[in-house]
Amino acid sequence: MTSTVPSRAVDLPSPKLGGLDLVPTTDETQKAKDFSSDQEVRWCPGCGDYAVLASVRSFLPELGLKRENIVFVSGIGCSSRFPYYLDTYGMHSIHGRAPAIATGLAVTRPDLSVWVVTGDGDALSIGGNHLIHALRRNMNITILLFNNRIYGLTKGQYSPTSEVGKVTKSTPMGSLDAPFNPVSLALGAEATFVGRALDSDRKGLTEVLRQAAAHRGASLVEIFQDCPIFNDGSFDVLRKPDQSESRVITVRHGEPITFGNEGRHAVVRKGFGLAVAPTAEVAPEDVVVHDATDLELSFALSRLSDQALEHAVFGVLRQVVRPTYDDLARDQVQRAVDGGGADLLELVQGRDTWTVRDGAVLGAVGREGVSR
Amino acid sequence: MSTDTEVGAELPDHLVAHGEIRQTEVKQTHRVVIRFAGDSGDGMQLTGDRFTSEAAAFGNDLATLPNFPAEIRAPAGTLPGVSSFQLHFADYDILTPGDRPDVLVAMNPAALKSNLPDLPHGGVLIVNTDEFTKRNLGKVGYDSNPLEDDSLAPYQVHQVAMATLTRTALEPTGMSKKDAERAKNMFALGLLSWMYHRGTEGTEAFLREKFAKKPELAEANILAFRTGWNYGETTESFAVTYEVAPAALPGGTYRQITGNLALAYGVVAAGQLSELPVFLGTYPITPASDVLHELSKHKGMGVTTFQAEDEIAGIGAALGASFGGALGVTSTSGPGVALKSETIGLAVALELPLLILDVQRGGPSTGLPTKTEQADLLQAMFGRNGEAPVPIVAPASPSECFDAAIQAARIALTYRTPVFVLSDGSIANGSEPWNVPDVESLPDMSVEFATEANAPDGSGEFWPYLRDDDTLARPWAVPGTPGLEHRIGGLEKADGRGSISYDPDNHDRMVRLRRAKIDGIEVPDITVDDPSGEAEVLVLGWGSTFGPIGAACRRVRAAGLQVAQAHLRNLNPLPDNLGEVLGRYRRVVVPEMNLGQLAMLLRAKYLVDARSYTKVAGLPFGAEELAGVLTDAVKGDLPA
Numbered sequence A: 001m002t003s004t005v006p007s008r009a010v011d012l013p014s015p016k017l018g019g020l021d022l023v024p025t026t027d028e029t030q031k032a033k034d035f036s037s038d039q040e041v042r043w044c045p046g047c048g049d050y051a052v053l054a055s056v057r058s059f060l061p062e063l064g065l066k067r068e069n070i071v072f073v074s075g076i077g078c079s080s081r082f083p084y085y086l087d088t089y090g091m092h093s094i095h096g097r098a099p100a101i102a103t104g105l106a107v108t109r110p111d112l113s114v115w116v117v118t119g120d121g122d123a124l125s126i127g128g129n130h131l132i133h134a135l136r137r138n139m140n141i142t143i144l145l146f147n148n149r150i151y152g153l154t155k156g157q158y159s160p161t162s163e164v165g166k167v168t169k170s171t172p173m174g175s176l177d178a179p180f181n182p183v184s185l186a187l188g189a190e191a192t193f194v195g196r197a198l199d200s201d202r203k204g205l206t207e208v209l210r211q212a213a214a215h216r217g218a219s220l221v222e223i224f225q226d227c228p229i230f231n232d233g234s235f236d237v238l239r240k241p242d243q244s245e246s247r248v249i250t251v252r253h254g255e256p257i258t259f260g261n262e263g264r265h266a267v268v269r270k271g272f273g274l275a276v277a278p279t280a281e282v283a284p285e286d287v288v289v290h291d292a293t294d295l296e297l298s299f300a301l302s303r304l305s306d307q308a309l310e311h312a313v314f315g316v317l318r319q320v321v322r323p324t325y326d327d328l329a330r331d332q333v334q335r336a337v338d339g340g341g342a343d344l345l346e347l348v349q350g351r352d353t354w355t356v357r358d359g360a361v362l363g364a365v366g367r368e369g370v371s372r
Numbered sequence B: 001m002s003t004d005t006e007v008g009a010e011l012p013d014h015l016v017a018h019g020e021i022r023q024t025e026v027k028q029t030h031r032v033v034i035r036f037a038g039d040s041g042d043g044m045q046l047t048g049d050r051f052t053s054e055a056a057a058f059g060n061d062l063a064t065l066p067n068f069p070a071e072i073r074a075p076a077g078t079l080p081g082v083s084s085f086q087l088h089f090a091d092y093d094i095l096t097p098g099d100r101p102d103v104l105v106a107m108n109p110a111a112l113k114s115n116l117p118d119l120p121h122g123g124v125l126i127v128n129t130d131e132f133t134k135r136n137l138g139k140v141g142y143d144s145n146p147l148e149d150d151s152l153a154p155y156q157v158h159q160v161a162m163a164t165l166t167r168t169a170l171e172p173t174g175m176s177k178k179d180a181e182r183a184k185n186m187f188a189l190g191l192l193s194w195m196y197h198r199g200t201e202g203t204e205a206f207l208r209e210k211f212a213k214k215p216e217l218a219e220a221n222i223l224a225f226r227t228g229w230n231y232g233e234t235t236e237s238f239a240v241t242y243e244v245a246p247a248a249l250p251g252g253t254y255r256q257i258t259g260n261l262a263l264a265y266g267v268v269a270a271g272q273l274s275e276l277p278v279f280l281g282t283y284p285i286t287p288a289s290d291v292l293h294e295l296s297k298h299k300g301m302g303v304t305t306f307q308a309e310d311e312i313a314g315i316g317a318a319l320g321a322s323f324g325g326a327l328g329v330t331s332t333s334g335p336g337v338a339l340k341s342e343t344i345g346l347a348v349a350l351e352l353p354l355l356i357l358d359v360q361r362g363g364p365s366t367g368l369p370t371k372t373e374q375a376d377l378l379q380a381m382f383g384r385n386g387e388a389p390v391p392i393v394a395p396a397s398p399s400e401c402f403d404a405a406i407q408a409a410r411i412a413l414t415y416r417t418p419v420f421v422l423s424d425g426s427i428a429n430g431s432e433p434w435n436v437p438d439v440e441s442l443p444d445m446s447v448e449f450a451t452e453a454n455a456p457d458g459s460g461e462f463w464p465y466l467r468d469d470d471t472l473a474r475p476w477a478v479p480g481t482p483g484l485e486h487r488i489g490g491l492e493k494a495d496g497r498g499s500i501s502y503d504p505d506n507h508d509r510m511v512r513l514r515r516a517k518i519d520g521i522e523v524p525d526i527t528v529d530d531p532s533g534e535a536e537v538l539v540l541g542w543g544s545t546f547g548p549i550g551a552a553c554r555r556v557r558a559a560g561l562q563v564a565q566a567h568l569r570n571l572n573p574l575p576d577n578l579g580e581v582l583g584r585y586r587r588v589v590v591p592e593m594n595l596g597q598l599a600m601l602l603r604a605k606y607l608v609d610a611r612s613y614t615k616v617a618g619l620p621f622g623a624e625e626l627a628g629v630l631t632d633a634v635k636g637d638l639p640a
Ligand SMILES: Cc1ncc(C[n+]2csc(CCOP(=O)(O)OP(=O)(O)O)c2C)c(N)n1
Pocket: A076, A077, A078, A079, A080, A095, A118, A119, A120, A121, A122, A123, A146, A148, A150, A151, A152, A153, A154, A159
C-alpha cells in the first residue's frame, strides 16, 4: 500500500507480557516439515484449507517455541481436521466446543501456546456461545475461524455466514436468515484482538498470525476460505486482481487507509460510519488513519465488509491490552497459596469438632476457643 | 445433668440473675425429632442449622432434612412459601432425619397448615401466635382460627407471641419494630435450646461472628435468643424439659457435615492425594451450587474454579484441564448432565480422567429443583450415544460423599475415564456427624504421566492408545512432554497406535476394550447385614435410601422378623459378589426414589426377580413406610 498522506502514528500500548512469553522456547532451528505429522491430509483437491495449513506450518518455526508446548484444539468440520496434520499436541474435539476445552487448558497450563481451529458453523452456530464468552473473558488463546460460508463436512448446507438467499441442499428456495459478520460479532463480544485474512494470501495471513500469536489474550482471526466443492469461488472477487482492486482494504495500525492501484481509494468518515471515496477527491487529513485501539473505528471498519463483498477489510482491525482471564485466575490461586494455603486436616476438621473416646464425648473444641 | 438443681446450677449468669428460677421436670429421652417451620423469610434454615451445631457439639448423633421452596421468596405467608428444617438427634446412632416430628415449631398459619399433618397426636406444637391474623389465616384457607377452635386439641400446644415478645425485648435497642421482629427465629431457637438443655455460648459466639460487621445486629439477635430462653425458664407453660445424652459413637474426632461440603472436601483431598491441581469447570444449578461455592474458597489448596457460560463449557473446560494434566471436575444436577452428555462421550473416547458430580433432584426437565430424587441412574449409566460406559459411585449418606469423591477420583485417574458421583438433594443438604478421617491414612493416589516413547515395534513412536495389561488404561501424556506429541479426538482410533481408524474390526475391538476396561475396575464386594443369618428377604438399596432402609430394618427386626440389608456404593461396575448375594435370598426388594431403575438393571443382568418399591415425592422414604413394605415382604407379600 502506498500512502499519499502523512501517517498519524498512534502507539499501541505495550503489554507487559506477550502472548507467548510463558511458553518455553528452543534454540534448535525448526522447519515447516518439523510441524508436519505423518497423517495423510484428506481435504478435497483445491480446498482452501491446504493453503492455510501450509502457511501455518511455515509460520510456526518463526515462533521458536518448543513443539511439545504447542496445542491445537478443534471442533468438528472439514477445517477442524487441522490438528491431525500438525506434529504438535492436538485435540479434535466435538462440534462447537473447542473454545471451552481450550479455556480449561489455557487456565491450567500457562506454559502452552493454545490454538483453536474452527469453522463458520462450528464457531458461529453450535459453538457461538463459547466463542463470544472466550472472547469476552479474553482467554490467552488464538482462534482461527475458517469461514467458507458453508457447512463443508456435512456436504453443503448453508451456514450462519452464508449470504441471504443462498441456495443449498437445505435451502432449495434460498436461505432466509441474515448472516453474522464474524468481525462485528467478535468486536461486540469485547474481543481484544480481531484480524482477518484470505486463505491464499500467505503474506497477509502470516502477518496477522504473527500479531495474533504475540497478543496476550483472545485473538480471533477470521480466514476467508474457499470450499471448491460446496461454495466454489465464493471469494473469487477478492482474488482476481481486476475485481479485488476496488474491494480489498488492508489496514495497518497507524497508517492511513487507502487501497487499490496506487492507493486510489480511501476510507473516509461518513456520519457515524465509514465510506470509500476516491483518494484524489479527499483532503489528506480526511483519510482515516487506522487505530486498532479505537473500538468505534474498528467496528465501523468491520461494517465496510458487507455480505456481497463489495469491500472486505483485512489485517488487524483491533488490538487492545486487557488482562486475560487465565492470568487473573492463576494470580488468584497464587495469592491464596502464598497467603498460607491450607492444611488438608485443618480444612476437613473445620472449627467445630468434638472428640469421642470410649464412647464418651470428651469435650468440644469450640469456635475461636469458646468451649462448650 | 440429671437433677433440677444441676440445671439451675448450670444456667448462664444472665439467666440466674434474672431471678425466677422455676423447678421444671427433666425427662430423659433417647431421641427427639424437631421441625422448625415458617415462611421462607423467617430464617428457619439458619435456626435449624444452629440447633444442629449445638446438638453436634454436645455429642448427639443426628441427621437433618432441610426442605425449602424453589422460589427464593414466594409470597409471604403462603403455603408455597413455607420452609422447614427437621432435625433428629439421639443418644445412639440413628439413620434418618425422622419420619415425623415430636416437636413442631410453626411460625405462621401456612407453616402450621402444611406441617401439622405430620405431627403425631400428642406431639408438642409451639406456635407463634402473632402471625395468626385474619388476613394470614385467610391466605391459607383457614375459615376459623385453629388456635381458637378445638382442632389442635390432640396436641400439646404452646401458644407464644414470639414476635411481640421479641419486639418488646428489643425495644431498648431503638430498632424499628419490623427489624426487631425479624429476630423472632432466634427467640424460637432460645426457647428450644432451653427445652433441650443446650448451652447458649456457642450460639452467642456464632451470632457475634456472623454479624461481626454489624455488632448491633449481633447483640439484638443474642438478646432475642436469650429472651426465648428466659421465656421457657420463667413461664408456667413449659413444665417439662428434655435431656438427650450424647451418643456412644466410635472413638474419634467428629464434626457436623453436609453432603455438598463433604463432596467438595473429597475433591480437594483427591487433588492433594494425587498431587494434581484441581480444576472445577461448572455452571450453577440447584442443589449442586454449594459444591462450586465451597471449592471456590480453596484456591490455597490448588483448586481453580471456573464458572462457565453453560454446562457444556463447564465440562469442556474441565476436560481441557484434564488433557493438560489436571484433575478435571464438573458439578451439576440432572438437567446439566443432559447438556454434558456429548462431552462425557468425548471423555470416554479420549480416555482421560474426569469427575462428574451429579447432585440429583426431581425431574424430568426443571422438575423439582429443591427436592430429592434418584432418577438419574440410567442417565448416568446409558445417557450417551454409542457404547459409552462410565463408572458410577454413589454415596449413601452426607459424610460418605467425601469417600465417594476420593474413590471416584482414584478410578478416574487409574483407569483414565470419566466417573460419575451420584449424590442427591437430601444427602447434599442433609447433615450428620462425621468421624473425620486421619488424612495421613488416606490412600496415595499419585499418577505417572507418560514420558517415553512406547511403540512395541521399537520405532521410537508414541502410541497414545497402547494399554496397560492390568487396568487396560492408556498412557496419559500431557502437552509439554517432548517426543510424545500426539493428536486425540472423538473419531475412532486404531487400537494401540491411536491414529484415526474406520476399520470395522478395529471399531468392534475398541468398543469391547472400552467396555472391558470399565467392567474390570476393582470395586469392593458388597456386604450384607443379616444379623440372624436366617433372613429370606434381602432389601437392596443405593444412595440416600440407606438411612430409611436401615431404620426400617431395625423396626422389622425389633418386631422379631428377619430381613437382610445390603447397599450398593458402586453401581458401575457392580461388585463381583452381587450376583451370588442376590442368589442367596428368596425375595429381593429394591426401594428407590425413581420408578425402578436399579431394579431394572438387576433384573436384566442377574435374571433375578427383584421387586421395586418406589416413590418420587421429592422427599426421602419414611422408615415406618419401608418397615411396612419389608414386613409384608417377609410375610410373603411382595411389592408388585
Ligand atoms: C453435535 C453435532 N451436530 C452436528 C454435527 C454434524 N456436523 C459436523 S461438521 C458440521 C458443520 C461444519 O461446518 P463448519 O463449521 O463451517 O466447518 P467446515 O466443514 O465448513 O470446515 C456439522 C453440522 C456434529 N458432528 N455434531
